Amino acid sequence: MADAAAPSFSPGVRGRPARFMVYALLIGFAAFYLTPLVVVVLNSVRTAQDIGATSVIGFPREFAFDNFSRAWGSYCIAQTCAGISPYMWNSFLLVIPATILSTLLGALNGYSIALWRFKGDNWIFGIIILGVFLPEQMKLIPWTLVLRDIGLTNSISGLVMIHVIQGISFTTLFCRNYYVSIPPELLKAARIDGAGFFRIFWRIVLPLSPPILIVTVIWQFTHIWNEFLYGVTFTSGTQQPVTAALIALSVSVSEAPQYGVQSAAVLLAALPTLLVYLFGGKYFLRGLTAGAVK
Structure with a gap:
């Protein structure tokens, strides 16, 4: 009878404190990680007078949304008073x-x-993947010589060439690990039907690659x-x-601090990524999961 009267606790009740601790830790880490972003967002709508009278950490007394228009089209960067818009277009062209x-x-x-x-x-695969592990600093002098010799120094085209070649290591690694799961019988059947290297790639492999x-x-x-x-x-x-x-924008801090405009410029520069x-993150995870499961 005594055993029957003893209180019982379900596994869900016993697990609630541990679950609460996990959520508390996750929220704490998230808040710590997001603090710099929150500071930048708040400063982007604060006036220079507000920041100067208090500090760079604080809530705006009045909102200065014109910081974004100044950062985009009129703020001076390295003696060029056109904001970050020309450099944003350069990044898109790159x-x-x-x-x-x-x-x-x-x-x-x-x-x-x-x-x-x-x-x-x-x-060959190992040599290509070696580029993943080489630090970028050790490639500066070789790339300097290459760009000088082919006449692409100080140009967006030169940067495009660099990032295409640098990126081949990563993209080859991802795609190779995904393609090994394609049944070889599918390619054998295509070869029997007379399909060649590029036809198989365009008609069979690419449709399976999204x-x-x-x-x-x-x-x-x-x-x-x-980068x-x-x-x-x-x-x-x-x-x-x-x-x-x-x-270059950060250099002007010592001359005439405009933390509000500079914070707005940082947010505009980070907006594309x-x-x-926001719109592609779930597809990124799905793609990685699909390759891993296969």
Whole structure:
């Protein structure tokens, strides 16, 4: 009878404290990680007088939405008072062709290595993947010599070439690991029907590739847009992408601090990658999951 009267606790009740701790830790880490973004967002709508009278951490006393228009079209960056708009267009002219070309070349490489086995294919794959692990700093001098010799110094075209070649390592890795799951019988049947290398690629492999191509496009777009080392090193003036221009923008802090306009410029520069994350993040995860499961 005593045992029957003893209180019982369900597993759900016992697990609530642990679940609460997990959520508390996750919320704490998220708040810590998002604090810089919150500070930048708040400063982007604060006046210079408000920030100067208090500090860069605080809520706006009055909203200054004109910071965004000034950051886009009139703020001075390196003696050019046109805002960040020219540099944003430079980044688009860089990112779009570099992303498309590196993705297509990576898909073609991955298809060749994964489905058209040949002697030494693993060695070639290893050499290509070596580019993933080489630090960018050790490539600066070789790229300087190459751009000088072919006449692409201080140009968006030079940066496009750099990022296409740099991106082939990543896109080849992604696509090769995805294509190895394609049944070889499918390619044998196509060869029997007379299809060649490129016809199989365009008619069979590419239609099966949207999940991994979405992954590579999102990866390349965000990586190239956010990269600034090559932009700062190989371009100057009006030829720079927006990330390099933001470095020049930060130099003016010591001359005449305009933290509100500068914060607005940072948000405008980050907007494309934020939109890619918001609208393409779930497809990125699906693509990675599809390749892993296969």
